[in-house]
Amino acid sequence: MPTTNFDVSGIKQSIVGKLQRYYGVTVKTATPQQRYKAAASTVRDQIMQKWMVSREQRAHAQGKRLYYLSVEFLMGRSLNSNLINLCSQDAYQEAFRELDIDPNALMIEEPEPALGNGGLGRLAACFLDSLSSLDIPSMGCTIRYEYGLFRQKIVDGQQVELPDMWLANGNVWEILVAEDICQVHFGGEIREAVVDGRRVFTLENAYTIDAVPYDMPIVGYDTDCVNTLRTWSAHSREGFDLKTFGRGEYDKAMDEMKMAEVINKVLYPEDSHWEGKMLRMKQQYFFVSATLQYALKDFKRQYGGDFDLLPEKVVFHINDTHPGLAIPELIRLLIDQEGLDWEPAQRITHRCVAYTNHTVLQEALERWPQDMMRQTLPRIYMILEELNRRSCEKLFTFYPDQWDRIGQMAILAYGQVHMANLCVALAFSVNGVSQLHGKILTEGLFHDYYMTDPAKFSAITNGITHRRWLLSANPGLTKLLRETIGDGFYRDAQALEKLLPFAEDAAFRQQFDAVKRINKQRLSQLTQRRQGITLDPDFIFDVQAKRLHEYKRQLLNALHIQVLYNRIVEDSGYDAPPRLFLFGAKAAPGYYRAKLIIRYINALAKLIDSHPRASKFLKVVYLENYDVSTAELLMPAADISQQLSTAGKEASGTGNMKFMMNGALTLGTMDGANVEIYEQVGAENIYIFGMRAETVEGMYREGTYNPMAIFETNGEIRRALSQWLDGTLFPDEPMALQDLYHMLLMGDMGGMADAYFVLKDFGSYSMANRRMMEDYQNREIWQKKAIVNVAKSGFFSSDRTIREYNEMIWKIR
Ligand code: 26Q
Numbered sequence: 001m002p003t004t005n006f007d008v009s010g011i012k013q014s015i016v017g018k019l020q021r022y023y024g025v026t027v028k029t030a031t032p033q034q035r036y037k038a039a040a041s042t043v044r045d046q047i048m049q050k051w052m053v054s055r056e057q058r059a060h061a062q063g064k065r066l067y068y069l070s071v072e073f074l075m076g077r078s079l080n081s082n083l084i085n086l087c088s089q090d091a092y093q094e095a096f097r098e099l100d101i102d103p104n105a106l107m108i109e110e111p112e113p114a115l116g117n118g119g120l121g122r123l124a125a126c127f128l129d130s131l132s133s134l135d136i137p138s139m140g141c142t143i144r145y146e147y148g149l150f151r152q153k154i155v156d157g158q159q160v161e162l163p164d165m166w167l168a169n170g171n172v173w174e175i176l177v178a179e180d181i182c183q184v185h186f187g188g189e190i191r192e193a194v195v196d197g198r199r200v201f202t203l204e205n206a207y208t209i210d211a212v213p214y215d216m217p218i219v220g221y222d223t224d225c226v227n228t229l230r231t232w233s234a235h236s237r238e239g240f241d242l243k244t245f246g247r248g249e250y251d252k253a254m255d256e257m258k259m260a261e262v263i264n265k266v267l268y269p270e271d272s273h274w275e276g277k278m279l280r281m282k283q284q285y286f287f288v289s290a291t292l293q294y295a296l297k298d299f300k301r302q303y304g305g306d307f308d309l310l311p312e313k314v315v316f317h318i319n320d321t322h323p324g325l326a327i328p329e330l331i332r333l334l335i336d337q338e339g340l341d342w343e344p345a346q347r348i349t350h351r352c353v354a355y356t357n358h359t360v361l362q363e364a365l366e367r368w369p370q371d372m373m374r375q376t377l378p379r380i381y382m383i384l385e386e387l388n389r390r391s392c393e394k395l396f397t398f399y400p401d402q403w404d405r406i407g408q409m410a411i412l413a414y415g416q417v418h419m420a421n422l423c424v425a426l427a428f429s430v431n432g433v434s435q436l437h438g439k440i441l442t443e444g445l446f447h448d449y450y451m452t453d454p455a456k457f458s459a460i461t462n463g464i465t466h467r468r469w470l471l472s473a474n475p476g477l478t479k480l481l482r483e484t485i486g487d488g489f490y491r492d493a494q495a496l497e498k499l500l501p502f503a504e505d506a507a508f509r510q511q512f513d514a515v516k517r518i519n520k521q522r523l524s525q526l527t528q529r530r531q532g533i534t535l536d537p538d539f540i541f542d543v544q545a546k547r548l549h550e551y552k553r554q555l556l557n558a559l560h561i562q563v564l565y566n567r568i569v570e571d572s573g574y575d576a577p578p579r580l581f582l583f584g585a586k587a588a589p590g591y592y593r594a595k596l597i598i599r600y601i602n603a604l605a606k607l608i609d610s611h612p613r614a615s616k617f618l619k620v621v622y623l624e625n626y627d628v629s630t631a632e633l634l635m636p637a638a639d640i641s642q643q644l645s646t647a648g649k650e651a652s653g654t655g656n657m658k659f660m661m662n663g664a665l666t667l668g669t670m671d672g673a674n675v676e677i678y679e680q681v682g683a684e685n686i687y688i689f690g691m692r693a694e695t696v697e698g699m700y701r702e703g704t705y706n707p708m709a710i711f712e713t714n715g716e717i718r719r720a721l722s723q724w725l726d727g728t729l730f731p732d733e734p735m736a737l738q739d740l741y742h743m744l745l746m747g748d749m750g751g752m753a754d755a756y757f758v759l760k761d762f763g764s765y766s767m768a769n770r771r772m773m774e775d776y777q778n779r780e781i782w783q784k785k786a787i788v789n790v791a792k793s794g795f796f797s798s799d800r801t802i803r804e805y806n807e808m809i810w811k812i813r
Contacts (some may be wrong), residue, residue: 024116
């Protein structure tokens with residue numbers, strides 16, 4: 001087999017050749033997009049050789065394989081990550097230099113696949129990187145959304161959503177796999193018959209959609225392993241179902257085509273808020289069914305029809321409940337397609353499926369209307385009824401006569417299909433994403449299930465791939481670290497601990513500081529280019545970047561900035577280091593309060609800019625369109641990482657880890673993984689404030705929280721909130737924030753006032769800010785703390801997380 005040599009001259013030849021053959025241009029006359037395509041497809045060729053070998057080795061080894069099912073994979077750009085993992089960064093850099101190509105101009109031509117909202121999707125992407133780097137055979141499976149998460153513009157201080165057409169220029173990294181096209185059925189009626197003494201079920205008059213897989217290679221760091229991200233696209237059969245058409249069922253033929261067209265159109269932009277939308281359910285079933293059909297086909301090709309072997313060869317991991325229909329679908333395939341009886345089908349399914357929970361927020365728990373499920377997926381609904389019957393029977397022996405409790409635990413109850421209950425009841429493993437979250441699951445949300453089978457539950461703290469979030473995103477720091485402690489941390493992030501003694505080294509601290517400064521300038525180039533705003537590197541870069549949600553409390557940050565502004569305005573002798581507040585956050589388009597908070601932050605930015613003295617101390621910048629690529633420039637530039645969620649609400653958080661790894665200090669609550677950052681760095685290297693999770697829980701139970709009392713006693717809060725309504729922030733529309741005001745002090749639409757305890761935690765937050773700013777003024781102290789944060793961040797590498805998943809759950813090799 002001919003193999004190309006990807007040394008510097010091979011790379012150059014390939015790029016020049018592709019430009020000539022694809023576009024008829026030279027390196028000089030090529031557009032940046034053409035140069036990107038030529039370089040990326042050269043890298044792809046290099047990967048293809050490995051992919052092929054990897055597949056052959058796989059088939060030969062006959063080992064167990066992981067399918068990681070997720071409605072979201074927030075991949076970010078691939079080119080630089082692939083170069084790092086192929087250990088080809090230097091060769092390509094040299095080739096680019098010799099061809100007089102600017103690598104940075106080329107990289108930003110790659111459209112970012114935004115096939116995710118936030119944490120859950122980005123976690124899935126980090127996991128893929130670690131799975132390949134740890135040589136674990138796996139396939140990520142999801143939907144090939146034509147439009148990823150919307151692009152955000154800020155116009156007149158408000159969010160405007162634009163479509164994200166990430167596929168418009170084609171996708172270099174994917175290949176269509178025609179031989180794995182399969183069919184997924186919706187609607188129809190179930191026919192029951194007895195064949196050879198066995199009850200068999202067939203679906204009639206269903207809508208059938210083709211599922212077309214596209215594969216993207218996932219390269220591991222310095223290994224031969226290349227795994228796959230498979231995205232499923234929905235197509236109507238041969239464009240239009242001629243059989244149905246031929247029978248004169250024109251409407252139905254049209255309907256099928258339309259359904260196929262919409263199923264993979266868009267990614268739903270709500271995270272942490274669930275709605276019973278039929279299309280969303282269809283999306284989920286569509287990719288789950290296609291994935292399972294493929295997995296069984298692949299299994300049979302290798303092992304024939306001995307399905308008792310399935311749990312030894314295959315594990316399906318479901319990323320939250322969104323792919324939870326994998327459970328009834330696997331049972332369906334084993335019974336209806338493979339001819340198994342119910343008992344073995346259920347037993348095998350149980351042993352093959354593991355589930356991770358990512359939220360305890362009630363409004364985020366999926367509950368599908370039973371009628372909808374029955375109509376759209378009649379056979380799946382039948383299976384859910386049987387699963388529910390058997391599961392409740394079992395629960396009844398554990399909780400005799402406790403009907404209320406069993407109703408809360410049931411798969412089907414109160415007219416709804418309760419997806420979390422389905423997953424907890426049927427999966428062999430249930431895990432939380434941080435130690436605190438795991439505890440909240442077993443003591444709260446899933447307590448009653450926990451009592452029936454404690455061994456099933458675990459907590460595995462999330463992680464991030466240090467290859468993207470340090471090596472790729474922060475080349476300056478990476479270079480410095482490499483010169484200081486060697487390159488052991490490339491492979492093993494725990495080796496970052498070697499940095500600890502260098503916190504005491506003044507020369508090192510100075511270099512560390514210089515890197516941060518360059519990173520601030522890099523970020524400034526982005527804001528300059530995108531928003532026409534220059535960032536002053538002499539300011540502290542204080543960042544809150546994450547989806548916009550009330551529980552994440554961007555409002556607490558903003559309110560505090562407003563209080564600082566008032567202090568400056570009132571005190572002509574005010575002095576403090578200048579501080580830049582950066583916000584990056586998309587709001588779900590239908591989330592009214594979140595959008596109001598965006599308006600508030602932007603109005604605040606304007607107010608401060610217009611005050612000559614205040615703007616010497618404070619600046620607020622709202623970063624447009626926060627996405628993975630923005631995060632890669634943002635994290636390395638940050639001094640402060642704001643992690644303000646109401647304790648008990650943020651399952652883990654992963655942005656917190658990215659900031660830490662890049663030397664930012666955390667200002668945060670004892671929530672999610674912040675608790676573990678605290679444990680890693682120690683109390684003196686983090687700024688903790690606010691109520692603990694148990695206290696918050698207690699306050700909810702008591703129901704006596706009264707934010708109005710705080711408003712009445714705290715003059716600074718009263719002043720700030722009054723300015724919300726007196727035209728200070730919105731001279732032309734003084735009542736713009738009225739609803740936020742009501743929500744904080746009175747509660748609206750039946751909700752409790754200040755449900756996330758913004759005012760309650762304000763005092764403690766303000767004190768933590770003071771402590772932090774005092775420390776910042778001593779450069780030596782601050783830099784030591786920042787260095788300790790980097791040194792202790794190795795624990796949060798997703799390599800550690802994936803090792804733990806594999807040891808405790810998947811048990812592959
Ligand atoms: C479900 C049904 C219908 C529409 C939307 C959804 C939906 C989509 C996305 C519900 C939730 C999500 C995303 C949740 C998420 O990102 N959770 C975060 O997961 C991270 C990784 O574990 C954690 O670090 C965060 O704490 C958690 O908020």
